[in-house]
Amino acid sequence: MTGRDVKPSTTPVARGLSFERGVVIALGLLALVVGVIALLVGTGWLGVFRAQRPLADPLLVQWLRDNSQVAIAVAIVLGIVLFVLGLWWVVRALRPEPRPALVLERGNESLAVTSAALTEAVRTDAERVTGVKRARVRMAGSEQRPALRLTLSLQEGTNVRHVWEELDEKVLSRARESLGMDTLPTAIRLQLDRAPRQRVH
Numbered sequence: 001m002t003g004r005d006v007k008p009s010t011t012p013v014a015r016g017l018s019f020e021r022g023v024v025i026a027l028g029l030l031a032l033v034v035g036v037i038a039l040l041v042g043t044g045w046l047g048v049f050r051a052q053r054p055l056a057d058p059l060l061v062q063w064l065r066d067n068s069q070v071a072i073a074v075a076i077v078l079g080i081v082l083f084v085l086g087l088w089w090v091v092r093a094l095r096p097e098p099r100p101a102l103v104l105e106r107g108n109e110s111l112a113v114t115s116a117a118l119t120e121a122v123r124t125d126a127e128r129v130t131g132v133k134r135a136r137v138r139m140a141g142s143e144q145r146p147a148l149r150l151t152l153s154l155q156e157g158t159n160v161r162h163v164w165e166e167l168d169e170k171v172l173s174r175a176r177e178s179l180g181m182d183t184l185p186t187a188i189r190l191q192l193d194r195a196p197r198q199r200v201h
Contacts, residue, residue: 020093100143102179113179115139119148121178125171126150131158133193140187147185148175153193160190 040046064071099115119137126135134153141147154163167188176184 020089023089099139100141100146102143102146118175118179122148122150122171122175125174126152126167129163129166129171131155131163141185145185147187148172149187149189151189151191153191155193163190 102113102115102118119139123135123137126132126137129152131154132152133155136151138149139146140149150167152163152167154160172184172186176182
């Protein structure tokens with residue numbers, strides 16, 4: 001390894017799902033709380049009278065009967081809101097992940113570097129590293145905070161330590177210098193590319 005301290009990368013290996021996970025966790029906790037309350041009421045832990053009452057409060061049922069038009073209107077509006085939220089969530093989940101381009105400013109001039117050009121250059125350099133058979137590179141993050149994802153297929157018997165050192169010294173350092181950046185967060189995934197089995201005739 002190099003003399004610098006290597007910190008665990010915070011670059012997501014896959015698309016960030018923090019929002020989706022947060023919503024699912026919140027809904028799960030809400031369902032759990034409602035289920036526990038219903039169980040406590042049904043078993044009589046909160047009083048026998050409450051356990052014997054019908055599931056739908058008679059006062060609420062009577063109010064709905066007396067104000068059926070208002071109840072129907074509220075139900076329709078609530079249904080439309082839920083439908084729009086669900087549709088927005090599906091579109092957001094299926095939307096392609098952005099691949100940010102970088103804008104390099106040198107004096108009064110600026111140069112835009114596309115994600116395709118950058119990833120192709122990094123892939124070419126990575127495949128020249130000793131022991132690397134194939135490399136896949138993708139941009140991640142945003143224009144303000146770009147990052148890289150590297151997936152390297154290593155030949156069987158490759159020294160991972162040497163791959164790591166050469167990758168940092170020759171590939172990532174070159175990318176940082178080309179972009180004029182001190183740091184370029186990178187998530188690296190290593191895969192062993194096994195040699196194909198030979199048939200015995």
